[in-house]
Amino acid sequence: MVSGKTLHQLFxxxxxxxxxxxxxxxxxxxxxxxxxxxEADAVAARLRQAGAGPDRLIGLxxxxxxxxxxxxxxxxxxGAAYVPVDPAYPAERVAFLLDDSQVSAVVSVSRVAERLxxxxxxxxxxxxxxxxxxxxAAAGESRESDLAYVIYTSGSTGVPKGVLVEHRNAxxxxxxxxxxxxxxxxxxxxxFHSISFDxxxxxxxxxxxxxxxxxxxxxxxxxSPELLHKxxxxxxxxxxxxxxxxxxxxxxxxxxxxxxLRLVVFGxxxxxxxxxxxxxxxYGDERPALVNMYGITETTVxxxxxxxxxxxxxxxxxxxxxxxxxxxxxxxxxxxxxxxADGTPGELYVGGTGVARGYHRRPELTAERFRxxxxxxxxxxxxxxxxxxxxxxxxxYLYIGRADDQIKIRGFxxxxxxxxxxxxxxxxxxxxxxVPQDHGEGDVRLTAYLVPRPGAEIDDEAxxxxxxxxxxxxxxxxxxxxxxxxxxxxxxxxxxxQGKVDRSALPALPxxxxxxxxxxxxxxxxxxxxxxxxxxxxxxxxxxxxxxxDLFEHGATSLAFMRVIASVNRRWKLSxxxxxxxxxxxxxxxxxxxxxxxx
Numbered sequence: 399m400v401s402g403k404t405l406h407q408l409f410x411x412x413x414x415x416x417x418x419x420x421x422x423x424x425x426x427x428x429x430x431x432x433x434x435x436x437e438a439d440a441v442a443a444r445l446r447q448a449g450a451g452p453d454r455l456i457g458l459x460x461x462x463x464x465x466x467x468x469x470x471x472x473x474x475x476x477g478a479a480y481v482p483v484d485p486a487y488p489a490e491r492v493a494f495l496l497d498d499s500q501v502s503a504v505v506s507v508s509r510v511a512e513r514l515x516x517x518x519x520x521x522x523x524x525x526x527x528x529x530x531x532x533x534x535a536a537a538g539e540s541r542e543s544d545l546a547y548v549i550y551t552s553g554s555t556g557v558p559k560g561v562l563v564e565h566r567n568a569x570x571x572x573x574x575x576x577x578x579x580x581x582x583x584x585x586x587x588x589x590f591h592s593i594s595f596d597x598x599x600x601x602x603x604x605x606x607x608x609x610x611x612x613x614x615x616x617x618x619x620x621x622s623p624e625l626l627h628k629x630x631x632x633x634x635x636x637x638x639x640x641x642x643x644x645x646x647x648x649x650x651x652x653x654x655x656x657x658x659l660r661l662v663v664f665g666x667x668x669x670x671x672x673x674x675x676x677x678x679x680x681y682g683d684e685r686p687a688l689v690n691m692y693g694i695t696e697t698t699v700x701x702x703x704x705x706x707x708x709x710x711x712x713x714x715x716x717x718x719x720x721x722x723x724x725x726x727x728x729x730x731x732x733x734x735x736x737x738x739a740d741g742t743p744g745e746l747y748v749g750g751t752g753v754a755r756g757y758h759r760r761p762e763l764t765a766e767r768f769r770x771x772x773x774x775x776x777x778x779x780x781x782x783x784x785x786x787x788x789x790x791x792x793x794x795y796l797y798i799g800r801a802d803d804q805i806k807i808r809g810f811x812x813x814x815x816x817x818x819x820x821x822x823x824x825x826x827x828x829x830x831x832x833v834p835q836d837h838g839e840g841d842v843r844l845t846a847y848l849v850p851r852p853g854a855e856i857d858d859e860a861x862x863x864x865x866x867x868x869x870x871x872x873x874x875x876x877x878x879x880x881x882x883x884x885x886x887x888x889x890x891x892x893x894x895x896q897g898k899v900d901r902s903a904l905p906a907l908p909x910x911x912x913x914x915x916x917x918x919x920x921x922x923x924x925x926x927x928x929x930x931x932x933x934x935x936x937x938x939x940x941x942x943x944x945x946x947x948d949l950f951e952h953g954a955t956s957l958a959f960m961r962v963i964a965s966v967n968r969r970w971k972l973s974x975x976x977x978x979x980x981x982x983x984x985x986x987x988x989x990x991x992x993x994x995x996x997x
Contacts (some may be wrong), residue, residue: 402964404540404565404610406474424464424614441472450476457504459483464606479545482593485510519599556819560758567698572749574724583609619978623651634658641809643840659686666809671710683707692719698752726750747780841957846882883953927988936988949982
């Protein structure tokens, strides 16, 4: 790897070296390195004609397909930085991301055109008018200090914040993990994660900078561990990247081995090593190798690594994150900003070449979270992570948890304050409190506690209307992983001795609740529909969901939905994956059961 180069320049070097090797494949098509390079060049020419250049931001709103990679690479080749906008996000979220980032253009495909109906910026369609302009603007010289991407994370004040990541931040990641990963030209990687989650940066360039093949997993595959296992087997995937919660589902999906798999990398959330016991029983701990990596969007994906072996099962409850990658420094500090001794917990500050530029148009927040310690030649720029850890006597780090209320669900960082501000924007409420609740099997969902204004009269009927309205507002504004799945009214907020909200003292919601009537809403259900409704009610702990209500609009997470599918399969001895459904409803799921049940 050539130091001082950008991501797309390094890709071009690789494309010249292996032009005929397949670079990316999806359900729609496959592209060689030569073809991918050429298509991205054409997109770049059109973007430069539209004014793209260094540190200009371009939106990227493309579904899970090879086009996604073409568009992303084309933006970088134009000298600009991409702002990922997941087309699955609600319209209000899409509009916010495009407005706050002030993109000068958006790259998209006709398949998701409705998501950009109100977009004021010009749209470059990858599947329309694909010919580059007759006289394209000349390509400028890209520098390693230019922006590569801006990924938005949840904001504690209610406003998402865009993290500014430069090419050199990302390039160093692959330079400094070469020995750990042993990148190979015959590797096959999956693009499993959303490009709105920075784990995707690792997946994309882990393949494309080294001559490997990137397999883009479709939406159905991402939601179904059975389909994912089949994809891994059919495509001969060698490097798999997973959050621990997603991997837990995969382990239970099939007992068939994956002989091509040589490496599994964990990241995005806390790893409980005990959950790997079934995997070790099946595979051992030599091949595939398992590596736990810790990192934050603001420090460019990964900053530590720790090989995981069967011996780690002897330390239940411990989450080892290992040692810093080359070029990374870790500092454990107390509340006064002083270093703590080995064995003493402290807040983790990260320094080194992965630390991002800051936050987009948020100078105060940048100054708060990105701090320069020392002066002159001894000055070091550190990112304050908000994570608590401890360093052992042999120099390894163990992850403890958050120093604040931030939550991680399936790798996504969630600031409760952002959700609470949205829910509390109601004249009947004084405030809202959002906390995670573990429903078992790694199925973590959000619970919202609603606090009425003094004097507000909220009886059962009024509460039903209130919950329906705030739930609808959340569904219309927040991504699926940020929507509460349950609501509860409380009249008093428990507080600590310091006067802060004591989230641990909030009354727990029961995992099961008394049914509030069948899904039919007065319509007589078929026997299958009654049984499917009972399964949905039990798994989601959310009674009263209508026969045609979208389960994802009523608190179902991807993991909860797959638990519903698994329960249905057990009850009727079927092998549904969820991909058979046109919509995630009780009616649709019941129809699939009736169609496949041999009776």
